[in-house]
Amino acid sequence: MPLFRARVQVSLRPSVLDPAGEATRAAAARLGVGGLRKLRIGKAIDLELEADDRATAQSQLELLSDRLFANPVIENWSLELLEDGGERPA
Amino acid sequence: MSIGIVVFPGSNCDRDVRWALEGCLGLPTRFLWHGQADLGDVDAVVIPGGFSYGDYLRCGAIARFAPLLAAVREFAAAGGPVLGICNGFQVLTEMGLLPGALTRNARLHFICEPAPLLVHPGNCGWLGAYAEGERIVLPIAHGEGRFQCEPDQLAALEANGQVVLRYANNPNGSVGDVAGITNAEGNVLGMMPHPERAADPSTGGLDGQRLLTSLRAWVS
Numbered sequence: 001m002p003l004f005r006a007r008v009q010v011s012l013r014p015s016v017l018d019p020a021g022e023a024t025r026a027a028a029a030r031l032g033v034g035g036l037r038k039l040r041i042g043k044a045i046d047l048e049l050e051a052d053d054r055a056t057a058q059s060q061l062e063l064l065s066d067r068l069f070a071n072p073v074i075e076n077w078s079l080e081l082l083e084d085g086g087e088r089p090a
Numbered sequence: 091m092s093i094g095i096v097v098f099p100g101s102n103c104d105r106d107v108r109w110a111l112e113g114c115l116g117l118p119t120r121f122l123w124h125g126q127a128d129l130g131d132v133d134a135v136v137i138p139g140g141f142s143y144g145d146y147l148r149c150g151a152i153a154r155f156a157p158l159l160a161a162v163r164e165f166a167a168a169g170g171p172v173l174g175i176c177n178g179f180q181v182l183t184e185m186g187l188l189p190g191a192l193t194r195n196a197r198l199h200f201i202c203e204p205a206p207l208l209v210h211p212g213n214c215g216w217l218g219a220y221a222e223g224e225r226i227v228l229p230i231a232h233g234e235g236r237f238q239c240e241p242d243q244l245a246a247l248e249a250n251g252q253v254v255l256r257y258a259n260n261p262n263g264s265v266g267d268v269a270g271i272t273n274a275e276g277n278v279l280g281m282m283p284h285p286e287r288a289a290d291p292s293t294g295g296l297d298g299q300r301l302l303t304s305l306r307a308w309v310s
Contacts, residue, residue: 016238017263019198071148071184073191074238 001050004057005082010070011042045069057081091309094122094132096162096178098153103139103175103286110286111136115303124156133309134171135162137178139231139284149192149234150180159185171309172278173216176232179270179280188271188280189247190239192232196263200233204294205283206258207269212251213276215308219300225258226297228283230269235282237264237271250274255281 012018018040025039047064051057061079070077093111097104104121111117122129124142129135143152153159159181166172166187174182182188195201209224211217220226239247244266247253255270262282270281285298 015240016193017196017236019194019196019263023198068151069147071151071191073183073189074193 001052002054002057004049004051004054004061006047006049006057006061007080007082008045008047008061008065008069009042009078009080010045010065010075011077012040013074013076016074042075043069054081091118091133091306092131093117093119093305094129094135095119096124096135096137096158097121098124098140098142098156100142100144101138101140101177103177103284106284107136107138107175107286110289110298111302114289114299115306117302117306122158124153124158127157127161129158129161129165134173134305135165137162137172137174137181138286139176139178142177142181145177145234148180148184149177150182150184153177153181154185163187166273166278169275169277171215171305174278174280175284175286176235176282179282180234182278182280187278188273189243190237190268190271192234192282193236193238194234195232195236195261198233200231201235201261202231203229203261205230205261205269207283208256208258210251210254210256212254212272214254214272214279215276216272216279216301216304217254218308219304227288227295228285228298229287229294230261230283232262232282235264236262237266237268237282239265241265244268247271254279255283 021039021041065077108119180192204227209220256267257269260267272279285301288295288298
């Protein structure tokens with residue numbers, strides 16, 4: 001069965017306050033970088049998935065992103081299906 | 091009558107809830123392990139505070155998939171009383187039984203202090219013992235208790251009278267000063283403050299006791 005590699009980026013929706021991001025931005029200023037106008041912290045999730053074909057992998061990853069990795073109330077996600085890994089080595 | 095207390099790996103207020111219900115109030119309880127598929131014959135369900143599944147991914151995100159919670163969802167849909175406290179509130183929003191989400195406190199601190207609250211019971215069965223606009227004090231202890239939802243969602247909650255507990259001093263930055271909300275039917279309550287920690291005079295007052303005792307009149 002082919003192996004697919006993917007990366008899902010989860011970020012806070014723009015309307016949601018990111019206190020950790022703001023604290024990190026303040027720390028950047030203390031490090032001498034004062035020009036940061038925006039710093040938002042999200043998550044990157046790397047996956048390897050066995051699936052029958054690319055379309056199946058895509059739909060399964062979309063399901064995971066929407067129902068597990070991100071909470072649509074506060075987060076947006078984007079999915080990058082990086083490459084077909086071909087047949088998994090035995 | 092029996093009250094089920096949900097236990098996840100990482101729950102840490104399950105015994106506090108049992109102590110408050112059973113030790114202080116004489117209400118029988120039963121622990122419900124997250125892996126079991128049915129609730130038995132309980133009359134109410136409490137999802138206690140703690141750090142279910144280590145709060146990995148997001149608070150409450152993994153707990154939502156526990157087999158037991160499918161049964162809790164059915165129980166709630168049939169009108170059964172369900173109370174989520176702190177992490178339990180986070181679980182209820184993650185599983186979609188209550189709207190919104192609980193996010194990192196505005197100033198990042200874990201806040202552990204007595205919180206003055208305003209109660210607006212509306213049709214919420216859990217709050218039947220309180221007067222409209224009553225001011226009470228319950229302990230809060232959380233790092234991720236900032237209630238968040240879109241403005242139109244908040245307006246709908248307000249219009250329906252579902253914002254039943256409000257902070258008088260909003261310690262965590264919640265939109266609308268929300269400390270607790272109920273579903274439209276009034277049988278599911280999610281709240282960040284801990285009523286079980288205010289059920290005995292020796293541990294911070296009795297303001298939470300009435301919430302728990304109201305159950306007796308409600309389900310009998």
